[in-house]
Amino acid sequence: MYSNRDFNRWRRHPWHGLHIRADEAPEDVLQVYIEMTPDDVVKYELDKASGFLMVDRPQRTTSSPPALYGFLPRTYCAEEVAKMCPSVEVADGDPLDICVFSERHITRADIVLNARVVGGIQMIDDGEADDKIIAVLEGDNIWGDVKDISDLPSIKTERLQHYFSTYKMIPGKDIEICVDHVYGRDEALRVIAAAEKDYWNHYGHLHEQAKAKE
Template identity: 45%
Template sequence: MNNDQITEFLKVAGHLFRPNPWHGVNVWDDKDKSVLNAYIEITPSDRVKYEIDKATGYLKIDRPQKFSNIIPALYGLIPRTYSAEKSAEYTMKQTGRDGLFGDADPIDVCVLTDKNIDHADILVNCIPIGGFRMLDGGEVDDKIVAVLKDDATYGHMTDITDCPEAILNQLKHYFLTYKEIPQTDKKAKVEITGLYGREEALKIIELGIEDYNDKYTAEYFSKL
């Protein structure tokens, strides 16, 4: 099956069954290819970290939040993306480092909004404006930053340079500290090596799509 046939197959299947948000939802909105579909796993009001169960597409509890760190934005994944060889090669080129590898997960996305959205397991339309280049123990773990489409406060932003520094610092602080255990010598091996704008965010997403197609499209859909 080619990509158009796969898209049509997923569309038909979606009318019959609940699609897996990772595999069964298009990356880009059907009506506007500049608008990203994002599946939200956790919200700023959650005291438990949820994540998608890859096999079923349902949310599962990953772990309770043991400490005071709370995600300062809607947080989830970009459908039909994956972090593997192409994502790692690009990051090694950008950082000058060797031995990096993709984290074998969908690409993560933080969605900024002024709305008090306290319900996860939802799809939102958003506009990517940039991202953080993050490494977690040698794994490539980029965090795309997006704004909720038509949001009253953030909706006008088109690039990371439009975003207030205080917001970016909150996001950065969360990702650098959420795995740390207080009063111990154990430090999480998480680092943010750079901040990038919209054009590079689109590049990261495109590489994630290519890694996904290499991993899943050829493996599964070629059998249909």
Template identity: 50%
Template sequence: MAKTPSKAHPWHGISPGEHAPDIITAFIEIVPTDTVKYEIDKETGYLKIDRPQQYSNIIPALYGFIPRTFCGDEIAKLASERAGREIPEGDGDPLDICVLTEREITHGDILLQAIPIGGFRLIDKGEADDKIIAVLKGDAMYGQFRELADLPEGIVKRLRHYFLTYKTLPDEPAVMELAAIYGREEACEVIQASMNDYDAMPR
């Protein structure tokens, strides 16, 4: 009997794309209709349930990460330089990405091609936790955008509100800080830094 090929690990076994960081492959974990938060299990590569969605926040776009990226020393250094203060480390995860599309995509655990247009420099309890904002390649509505500043203001506000509040519990102080909103050029710098951090990871 022929041996069935094993599934590639979404973080380690898939390329970010030959044209990265200008066009990247993204692995999607969560879609807006999900009522639980899924995330990749770093050991096995399978999606796991991180937690039920406790409150009314709904992820406003496809959400996942860029394969073979890591938020480590270079991400922290870049965040420190741009924020003008010491940010000692990245969050130790693959680089997060939100992908905008007009299409209803009903489940995660998929790969897609995306074009980065900007990002949010978030600080999560002192750690750099960038969120790259991208558009689905070829999307009829969002595919025309190449800069975050060109998006309708309401979409940017929705994304910003989500990321500033999705970890905040009722009657507790906010844990996320938005240090900056940046455009396509800096988004590509962040992606490249995270790819460098991945290459520097101990194996």
């Protein structure tokens, strides 16, 4: 019988084991781990301990994400990310979320892809910073030349804002979510840098321990 520890040595952890950028990639082209596709009506999320994709919850509403939805490896939303949003004091304590537009219909999650950052949405969820980076699939035949959020049709961003403002709705219960601030590529890269700094502040010791064992 194999233990979980044995198996985790063979499967690279999407959060800790992957790099946010491939070698020699431009600063705005990032590796993304995808958790959900636009077809999903169940909220899937990475289990941080095991590195496997798990069912978080069935969606209560009929809406599904209007883009591929995942996170950036080796990022974490804590003190530095919270500083980017003056109206809050804390961030949500998860890897930094990212939405990726693709012209071709990608139908499966638990995959890694390269995406070009074009902007983001400053989401405040119940008093916590929970930014959503917006990107396009690198090399995409329709969206591949997009460099900034202003190059995308506004309806693309509006659909993301609508999804994130409603996907936690429960009839009769007020949920405080704000998705009013949409920002461009440069601010998105600053948020990503803050999330990378938070990651190394909180989880850098894991990599130091791994190097010490080599």
